[in-house]
Amino acid sequence: MKNHTVFPHSMKTYEEINKKIEARKAVVLTADEIIDYVEKKGLDAAAKEVDVVTTATFGPMCSSGCFINFGHSKPKIRMSEAWIEDVLVYTGIAAVDAYLGATQLRHNDPANMYYPGDFTYGGGHVIEELVAGKKLQLFALSYGTDEYPLRELRTYFTINDLNQVIMVNPRNCYQNYNVAINCSERPIYTYLGYLKPGMKNLTYCSAGQLSPLLNDPFYETIGIGTKVWLAGAQGHVYGEGTQHCPNVERGENGVPMEGGGTLALTANMKEMIPGYVRGVSLKGYGISLALGIGIPIPVLNPDILKRTTVWDRDIYAPVIDYSLDYPQRNSHIVCRMSYEELKKNEVIINNKVVEVSSLSSYSKALEIAEIVKDDIKKGDFLLSKPIKRLPVEQGINSLVVRKKN
Amino acid sequence: MATKKICLFLPKSEMEKPVIYHLVKDYDLVINIFRAKITAEEEGYLVIDVNGTEENIEKAMEYMRDSNVILNETNRGLQRDPDKCVHCGNCLSHCPTKALHIEDQRTRKIEFKEDLCIECLACVRNCPFGACYSIF
């Protein structure tokens, strides 16, 4: 890929764009609308005219969760173990701080003991219910200390009772993603849904042409410090996401043809909107959390604009056998498919008709891109210049299982 | 001739009555059963297609209303909660009749065409958001 290490030259600056937003004069289009617009107006004219392109995505993002501060009880407790609605939270931090993870199962969930497990409730659902303002049960245990004598506590609370609830997601917004298929003769249950034997169906999971990092493939505007719309709250990118791997195969347009980059995001959960934070139950796999995310891209120059006009036809994803190659980390792929093909009801692979499912909601992503567009137009959402670029050259390590000696 | 999908609830008091027999015998209806269930409380649920003249279907409905059979207004046992559906499309490859499908390719909203639903419940098993459910 292009070895940019500095930010791109600009025709417009963040300051200029923000001034226009404040004056409610910014020209904003969604990544869906911009394709036809640039086609009609021409790139250079459109680059002068348009200030911001909004991108968005909605789908399950397992590496999500939130830090919570409960406040102190009387007498005080130093929680050593705690559960919200019977879902374990991590308490290996300060006395009444905890981290609630999206994929945590509920206590006593039989998981896959009676395969495939149903996983009807877990961390993702607790997060959904917190944002929805539901009253939840907290149960905490402690070994007791001189200054924190309480050893057991049960109470009920809503999000309004908490001091802080900060969503901190180590990996969201995968630039691109695998398409899962099952080449074996037995049914399999995966985080991309139920896959019928003999390649009868497949599942993809990306907003394609609307997806944030597919519209900014070289991380020229989306970097550390970029303001984002995270489920309705104005949050920001706090770092590269885990497994961020820009060194992947890319198309001529620079767009990754597999995973690629990722973002670590944070925002105040008290400001989130219920419908965009949803618990996910995946039969035979477990629990996750689906999030709605919107990221505005400032049109600093015509190159940046050009990259936002990418459409489904030119974005490819690898179709991978989740019965063998994915679990065994083999590099084999069945084929590559464009999102334009995937958005048909069925596709043909090896002369076989394969039905298509998706776990990412394009309809919700479109809704979010429109909301962020309107917020910017109304002057309610200013852009922020990243303080640091995401790594543009970086691979990914695998875990080596080695002997001690 | 017309076809109508109906969803019946038979309270305990009606369980002994041969309702389907009457629909066939008295109203000359052709019945296609999608799904039936008797609960532990000895109550029955039944989702059927009735085929016959419109007049006879109407009369049969009246007969059922006159007894204590409860006709579910939605006429189906499978429901999709519009507030819970996020339009992800995971159900698409699992719905055998395309009752769940996309009409507008631009918005990609998942539409539900009730008439096509055969109550197989594949969507219930495959909806990650708990949007599809059976009333029994």
Ligand code: SF4
């Ligand atoms: S799988 Fe469930 S949430 Fe997704 S489109 Fe189908 S009904 Fe809606």
Ligand code: SF4
């Ligand atoms: S019950 Fe079966 S036929 Fe009806 S909508 Fe669900 S998957 Fe389709």
